[in-house]
Amino acid sequence: MTPRKARPTPDQFVTGIRQGNRVLLGQAITLVESTLPADQELAHALLALLLPYTGNAIRMGITGVPGVGKSTFIETLGKHITTQGKTLAVLTIDPSSRLTGGSILGDKTRMEELSRNPRAFIRPTAAGDALGGVAHRTREAMLLCEAAGYDVIIVETVGVGQSEISVRNMVDFFLLLMLAGAGDELQGIKKGIMEMADALVITKSDGENKKAALEARGAYTQALHLASPSANDWTVPVLTASALTGDGFDETWATVERYCDHTKASGFFQTTRRRQNINWFNDYFQLLLQADLQASVQAIRSTLEQAVARQEVSSHEAALRLLQAYRDHHRTL
Numbered sequence: 001m002t003p004r005k006a007r008p009t010p011d012q013f014v015t016g017i018r019q020g021n022r023v024l025l026g027q028a029i030t031l032v033e034s035t036l037p038a039d040q041e042l043a044h045a046l047l048a049l050l051l052p053y054t055g056n057a058i059r060m061g062i063t064g065v066p067g068v069g070k071s072t073f074i075e076t077l078g079k080h081i082t083t084q085g086k087t088l089a090v091l092t093i094d095p096s097s098r099l100t101g102g103s104i105l106g107d108k109t110r111m112e113e114l115s116r117n118p119r120a121f122i123r124p125t126a127a128g129d130a131l132g133g134v135a136h137r138t139r140e141a142m143l144l145c146e147a148a149g150y151d152v153i154i155v156e157t158v159g160v161g162q163s164e165i166s167v168r169n170m171v172d173f174f175l176l177l178m179l180a181g182a183g184d185e186l187q188g189i190k191k192g193i194m195e196m197a198d199a200l201v202i203t204k205s206d207g208e209n210k211k212a213a214l215e216a217r218g219a220y221t222q223a224l225h226l227a228s229p230s231a232n233d234w235t236v237p238v239l240t241a242s243a244l245t246g247d248g249f250d251e252t253w254a255t256v257e258r259y260c261d262h263t264k265a266s267g268f269f270q271t272t273r274r275r276q277n278i279n280w281f282n283d284y285f286q287l288l289l290q291a292d293l294q295a296s297v298q299a300i301r302s303t304l305e306q307a308v309a310r311q312e313v314s315s316h317e318a319a320l321r322l323l324q325a326y327r328d329h330h331r332t333l
């Protein structure tokens with residue numbers, strides 16, 4: 001039997017990650033994603049040690065329906081950011097590589113160029129199926145990347161489900177990518193998502209699509225102006241971009257920087273991060289509580305569910321009994 005390679009110690013992880021060791025950063029993210037108790041324990045020890053080095057990146061979320069061009073957009077924006085001498089970490093939440101068909105830019109949709117760039121680190125977050133755990137793992141991965149010194153973190157998520165709300169709550173700047181010429185319903189974008197965005201970008205503004213993109217820009221600008229003003233005194237800009245021609249990326253990045261300057265000056269940036277920390281603490285506690293509840297009184301819960309279904313006991317009474325069983329369980333521990 002070949003002996004298993006010894007796992008690095010927490011100190012070795014911390015030193016390595018702080019020095020920009022990408023292998024160790026990758027391993028630490030794997031620990032964060034692991035469901036094994038020993039891995040989780042180590043992951044949380046690392047996060048605690050690295051916490052003082054977090055918080056210094058610009059955290060950016062990018063969302064949009066499948067095929068809108070998120071990966072291609074990040075590849076091009078990433079080139080722009082790294083050319084300025086900045087480093088970038090990209091975390092993608094939906095790693096299922098669907099076939100989008102009619103690929104113009106071919107392999108670039110998998111961010112191949114960016115993945116070879118020494119200033120960039122790309123990591124898909126396994127979607128997994130743990131109780132709402134994806135968002136927590138992504139957030140922890142983000143903190144690890146920050147501790148590793150990345151200047152910008154981009155979280156890519158598909159804009160069709162619950163995940164973008166979690167992502168919105170972990171980033172400073174939330175960007176919504178839209179296609180021209182498709183109604184909102186067609187794009188599967190819920191109105192609420194548009195309201196969460198700090199900027200909109202109409203993608204694929206090139207060739208025959210350019211005219212439609214400019215029209216969409218006008219229409220969305222108007223629609224947003226009708227919406228009530230935001231709490232942070234920021235007018236949500238609508239831009240157009242093309243990964244094919246490179247147009248619009250200067251403007252997009254300038255918008256992100258302008259937003260950060262603006263909200264840091266007003267204090268909104270810092271207040272939002274503090275509020276986000278509190279939200280994550282509460283969310284995580286809920287998650288632990290749920291897992292604990294699941295583990296400790298699952299059998300009684302199933303029995304009570306059946307009794308409720310048969311109307312032998314009221315839902316209210318059943319909930320109280322379950323709470324009592326839960327308390328008793330902990331008292332006997």
Ligand SMILES: Nc1nc2c(ncn2[C@@H]2O[C@H](COP(=O)(O)OP(=O)(O)OP(=O)(O)O)[C@@H](O)[C@H]2O)c(=O)[nH]1
Nearest residue numbers: 066067068069070071072103104105109204242243
């Ligand atoms: N003409 C043109 N095509 C683009 C542009 N950006 C992306 N595409 C094409 O649009 C398709 C989808 O691009 P992706 O970057 O994979 O889109 P995505 O939003 O990441 O898709 P999912 O990861 O499946 O949700 C690909 O065929 C790209 O080549 C653009 O600026 N112009």
Ligand SMILES: [Mg+2]
Nearest residue numbers: 070071072109
């Ligand atoms: Mg993609």
